[in-house]
Amino acid sequence: MSLKADVQLDAKGLACPMPIVKTKKAMDDLIDGQILEVVATDKGSKADLAAWADSVGHQFIGTIEEEDILKHYIRKCSNEIIEEQPFEHTISISELQTLKSGVLLDVREEVEYAFGHIEGAKSIPLGELEDRLNELDKEQEIYIVCRTGKRSDLAASKLAANGFTKVFNVVPGMTSWKGNLSKNI
Amino acid sequence: MSNKVAIIASNGGVFDAYKVFNIATAAAATEKEVAIFFTFEGLNLIHKQAMHAVPLPEGKEHFAEGFAKANVPSIPQLVEMAQELGVKFIGCQMTMDVMGLTKDDFIDGIEVGGAVTFLEFAKDASPTLTF
Numbered sequence A: 001m002s003l004k005a006d007v008q009l010d011a012k013g014l015a016c017p018m019p020i021v022k023t024k025k026a027m028d029d030l031i032d033g034q035i036l037e038v039v040a041t042d043k044g045s046k047a048d049l050a051a052w053a054d055s056v057g058h059q060f061i062g063t064i065e066e067e068d069i070l071k072h073y074i075r076k077c078s079n080e081i082i083e084e085q086p087f088e089h090t091i092s093i094s095e096l097q098t099l100k101s102g103v104l105l106d107v108r109e110e111v112e113y114a115f116g117h118i119e120g121a122k123s124i125p126l127g128e129l130e131d132r133l134n135e136l137d138k139e140q141e142i143y144i145v146c147r148t149g150k151r152s153d154l155a156a157s158k159l160a161a162n163g164f165t166k167v168f169n170v171v172p173g174m175t176s177w178k179g180n181l182s183k184n185i
Numbered sequence B: 001m002s003n004k005v006a007i008i009a010s011n012g013g014v015f016d017a018y019k020v021f022n023i024a025t026a027a028a029a030t031e032k033e034v035a036i037f038f039t040f041e042g043l044n045l046i047h048k049q050a051m052h053a054v055p056l057p058e059g060k061e062h063f064a065e066g067f068a069k070a071n072v073p074s075i076p077q078l079v080e081m082a083q084e085l086g087v088k089f090i091g092c093q094m095t096m097d098v099m100g101l102t103k104d105d106f107i108d109g110i111e112v113g114g115a116v117t118f119l120e121f122a123k124d125a126s127p128t129l130t131f
Helices: A018-028 A045-056 A093-098 A110-114 A126-135 A150-161 B014-029 B040-046 B063-069 B075-084 B093-099 B115-122
Strands: A007-011 A035-040 A059-066 A069-075 A090-092 A103-106 A142-145 A167-171 B004-009 B033-038 B088-092 B111-113 B128-130
Touching: A007 A018, A018 A035, A018 A045, A018 B014, A035 A045, A045 A059, A045 A069, A059 A110, A069 A110, A090 A093, A093 A167, A126 A150, A142 A150, A150 A167, B004 B014, B004 B040, B004 B115, B014 B033, B014 B040, B014 B075, B033 B040, B033 B115, B040 B075, B040 B088, B040 B093, B088 B093, B088 B115, B093 B111, B111 B115
Parallel strands: A007 A035, A090 A167, A103 A142, A142 A167, B004 B033, B004 B128, B033 B088, B088 B111
Antiparallel strands: A035 A069, A059 A069
C-alpha cells in the first residue's frame, strides 16, 4: 500500500549514507507541513531516518514494510512560532474520554492519521477543510485535534469564521494522548 | 549540544575512506558543521590521482565484490557529496611538506593548515573521531 505524500523520493538500491543524504536534499525543497515518502531498500534506513528526522527537527511519522521495500513517511517541520492570537475555546486532551456527544475532528495529514488516531475521529486534513465544511454539522460540538495544537488552532479559527459556534481546540494534541490508537495500515 | 563533528583521517585505505566519508556526509546531512583533518596516509583520500585508486587492505581484496554488490558509492562520489554538503577539508601542511606535495596535488576546495587549525575547530566539537 501507499499513503498520500506530497513528494516521493526513490532511494531503492542505495546504501548508507545515501538514503539520508538524498532525504536531506529532497526535504530542503519541501515547504513546511508537506510530507515526503522515501522508498528505500537499505534495511538500516529505518533506524537512520527516524534518528535523522529527530535530530534535525522533522516529524518521523512511520514506516511501511512490504517484502524488501521500506516506505518511510516524514513531515517537514520548522521551528517557526505562530504569533497569532490563539483560539480561545480549548479543551484538554485528557478530558476527551469524558465527553458524551460531539464530533472529534482530526486535521492532521492522511498519513499521520493512518499511523495512529483516536477511535471514531473524523479525518479532514487542514488543507482540505475549506472545501469540506459541508461534511460538518454546525449544531454539534466539534473538538479539533492535531499533533501539537497548532494546526487545530488554525482549523478552529477557520470554522469559527464560517459560522461554527461550538468549536473547541484540543490541547496540546496527539503527542499527549495516552489512550488507544487506531490504525489504517 | 555541540553542532560540530571533527574527524581526523590518518589512514589511506578503502575501509578508512568509507569510515571517514560516511560519517562525514551523514553528519553534514544532519545539519552538523563538519571538518576533516587529513594527515599522513589520510591525504591519499583527497589526492587528485590517489583517490581514484585507494587500495583495499592486503589480504582483503575479495571485499571489492561486496562493495560493488552493496551499491556503495565510489570514493570520488563520496568526496564530491561531502564537499557539496559543506564538509570542510583541511590538509595537513606538515605531512604535505614531508611528502613533497603542494595544494595543487589535491582536489579543489581544500584548506591547508597545521594542527592548530584543526584543534581550533575541534575544541567545541562533539564527537571528535579518528580513523
